[in-house]
Amino acid sequence: MEDGRVPQVLESHDIEIRVRYSEVDAMGYVHHSCYPVYFELGRTELLRQNGIRYRDLEARELYYVVARLECRFRAPARYDDALKLTTRTERLTPVRVDHDYRLFRESQLLCEGRTTLVLVGRDGRPTELPDDLFEILGGSARRPVVE
């Protein structure tokens, strides 16, 4: 990036999530199956901030499927909480992307997560990001690709 020709890529992005009543379980806590949904919102908005809508990937018959998911739950989120989710791209290659996530209520860390997504075509087989998208997302610019 020394020469400055590479567009500025946002590697991290914050969104606010208001907990829905339907997401809360009998304990009054957000059900753990909702956190992966939040993470998906986070990486979608990170992508959008970088100028790409996930719907446009799909229009090009490119789909990110989740290959791996990890969550550590530190403290419960509750109904109507206004949470902050920080999503960060940990690593991008033409065929996969790793994100990590941290969910907060004010300064309290509630949950940490990590996903690995693999890019597939309409047939479900792994494929590579076209160069234009890979450049926009700055994959090669940021790190050596050692996949």
Place this chain on the structure above:
Amino acid sequence: MEDGRVPQVLESHDIEIRVRYSEVDAMGYVHHSCYPVYFELGRTELLRQNGIRYRDLEARELYYVVARLECRFRAPARYDDALKLTTRTERLTPVRVDHDYRLFRESQLLCEGRTTLVLVGRDGRPTELPDDLFEILGGSARRPVVE
């Protein structure tokens, strides 16, 4: 129908539904948005009992979309309840089908519902059930079609 040439069509079918933890809200009640999901299970199994899998309709590029939904909630269902859902075909024409639903915990009626589905093609436009499917489902056999 006196001459017996019409295949026996099941117009009603019961299934058991065990309430999942993730379906219950902070009051300990099944969230009202889960009942339409239960209804969908009910009509899918009614269809299957009549020899048709909904996935096979989709393989023929036929899709039932919900045009109307009504529910009356009489009493709450709770976590781990073993519920009985009775699904009945109220009316079938080549382009739409009306179902009604009654959900019970033992003899107690918890919820009543009704849906209208419209058959569409891949383009989202209304279409008609092919004759073979319409005959299997016994639409014309059962009632005059006055759509």
Place this chain on the structure above:
Amino acid sequence: MEDGRVPQVLESHDIEIRVRYSEVDAMGYVHHSCYPVYFELGRTELLRQNGIRYRDLEARELYYVVARLECRFRAPARYDDALKLTTRTERLTPVRVDHDYRLFRESQLLCEGRTTLVLVGRDGRPTELPDDLFEILGGSARRPVVE
């Protein structure tokens, strides 16, 4: 109310809803069971605009349960659509409230809905809104109560 002592009550409120990937079904349409979740967001935010958080009702052991739900689906919503939901209080009495809902994508009406909620206490039995809340929500001010 001509004397102006009654606080201005918002009877209608708009929110934006961005369709989540997890809400879309195999047709690419928002699953019909998600619309009641949207309606709940709408009436929660209408309440908040009037100065009441639903969580504060629950803290006073007051709960609104859904007694009736109706939806008419006009056209499908799709992934990533930025929808506008208009929620209106149709009628408020001390024990129940009727809302109606209209969901739009730009100027196109996608879905209309209506709910009846009944106020219950911790024991699940119907109860009445305390006077302070009823006044804030302007129930008696707006319409004769003919329950």
Place this chain on the structure above:
Amino acid sequence: MEDGRVPQVLESHDIEIRVRYSEVDAMGYVHHSCYPVYFELGRTELLRQNGIRYRDLEARELYYVVARLECRFRAPARYDDALKLTTRTERLTPVRVDHDYRLFRESQLLCEGRTTLVLVGRDGRPTELPDDLFEILGGSARRPVVE
């Protein structure tokens, strides 16, 4: 366990899960947020096979909260698939339990998962399984507790 006084504890249990239409996303695949829901069904039924209903734990103000979740997705599950989920108790101590999960369509492994649950009381603080429950679940019988 040589003397036979310890009740036979099932450490593993299989259930069948039929994929619901509402669980499938626009790719026709089960959304990844549904797998944690399946896992919860699996461990609930494993518990039931051992003579304990999770609802009875809650009646005693004992709650298992998810502290850690991991999933590896090998191949997509699809609408209407009849899946087999194998749930196994990996380790039980008075305060936590680790499960692992394998989800199959016929002989094909679709997903592997693992969870750690922590037992808490009504106040959300970690607590210990009462002796009667711990014995039923055979925790001490099976492995040294080295928590």
